[in-house]
Amino acid sequence: MSVTSINSSPKVTTTTLLEKKQRREPITSLTAYDYPSARLVDEAGIDVILVGDSLAMVMLGYDSTMPVTMDEMLHHVRAARRGVKHGMLVADMPYGSYQVSNEEGARNAARFVKEGGVEAVKLEGGEKRVEFIHRLLDAEIPVFGHIGLTPQSVHTMGGYKVQGKTLSAIEQLMRDAVALDRAGVCGMYLEGIPREVAAMITAEVKAPTIGIGAGPDCDGQVLVLHDILNLTFAPPAKFVRHYGDAAALISNAVKAFKHDVESGAYPADEESYHLPREARATIETIVDRKHAVGGR
Numbered sequence: 001m002s003v004t005s006i007n008s009s010p011k012v013t014t015t016t017l018l019e020k021k022q023r024r025e026p027i028t029s030l031t032a033y034d035y036p037s038a039r040l041v042d043e044a045g046i047d048v049i050l051v052g053d054s055l056a057m058v059m060l061g062y063d064s065t066m067p068v069t070m071d072e073m074l075h076h077v078r079a080a081r082r083g084v085k086h087g088m089l090v091a092d093m094p095y096g097s098y099q100v101s102n103e104e105g106a107r108n109a110a111r112f113v114k115e116g117g118v119e120a121v122k123l124e125g126g127e128k129r130v131e132f133i134h135r136l137l138d139a140e141i142p143v144f145g146h147i148g149l150t151p152q153s154v155h156t157m158g159g160y161k162v163q164g165k166t167l168s169a170i171e172q173l174m175r176d177a178v179a180l181d182r183a184g185v186c187g188m189y190l191e192g193i194p195r196e197v198a199a200m201i202t203a204e205v206k207a208p209t210i211g212i213g214a215g216p217d218c219d220g221q222v223l224v225l226h227d228i229l230n231l232t233f234a235p236p237a238k239f240v241r242h243y244g245d246a247a248a249l250i251s252n253a254v255k256a257f258k259h260d261v262e263s264g265a266y267p268a269d270e271e272s273y274h275l276p277r278e279a280r281a282t283i284e285t286i287v288d289r290k291h292a293v294g295g296r
């Protein structure tokens with residue numbers, strides 16, 4: 001089995017993303033949580049490959065992103081790292097890894113760089129993260145912000161709801177975006193906000209914006225890989241577009257295998273190993289002799 005790479009372009013860096021924004025060339029981003037998916041996403045030429053904390057729900061079956069730990073994230077980050085050569089590999093800082101203290105947050109972000117080999121980390125929140133972002137930049141760790149519908153704030157938001165719908169909420173989002181931009185983020189993810197608000201933020205900030213449920217006017221778009229493949233079990237959000245049906249593919253393949261084993265159709269003779277001709281002849285002679293002796 002082989003997959004052909006279409007990707008001979010240079011490595012994506014923070015500069016590439018800035019240049020793309022300046023040239024108004026859309027930035028592409030997808031999640032990937034393991035070696036095969038990261039490799040395929042990278043070989044398809046996606047710019048930013050995010051080991052999102054959404055893996056808590058998508059890969060580990062939790063009902064929110066909150067429970068996933070640094071060690072669980074790192075396990076997936078290392079696998080993805082082995083698959084990514086061209087895109088920029090980014091790790092999501094999980095809930096609890098940076099909210100308690102900047103010191104602990106910086107230590108955890110450094111683990112992602114040192115043990116996971118990522119090129120940037122992503123964290124949720126705007127104005128209130130400025131000091132922490134400075135701390136990470138001091139440690140030479142590029143940072144992506146994430147504002148709008150921030151899943152780690154599910155309890156304070158009172159559920160997964162579109163954000164930035166009132167004037168005061170829009171003003172706060174603008175303050176958050178500008179604060180992240182001034183703090184020096186290399187990009188910011190805008191999730192679950194009206195397209196008009198995302199457009200205003202995108203026009204206002206130097207850093208590239210990457211939207212998810214934030215409309216078409218962002219500098220780039222991200223989706224969860226398993227969502228576009230129909231491999232998540234929850235009803236899809238409004239912004240999810242299916243580009244394939246991996247659930248049907250896997251389910252049909254598994255059912256066909258079960259059927260073939262149960263009916264004796266698998267494995268066929270061509271799918272079996274055989275002895276070399278002489279060894280086979282010798283074995284047959286031995287078996288024949290045994291039968292002859294047993295027959296006497």
Ligand code: KIV
Binds near residue numbers: 031053055189223
């Ligand atoms: O965890 C994640 O997958 C994310 C993206 C949806 C932006 O944060």
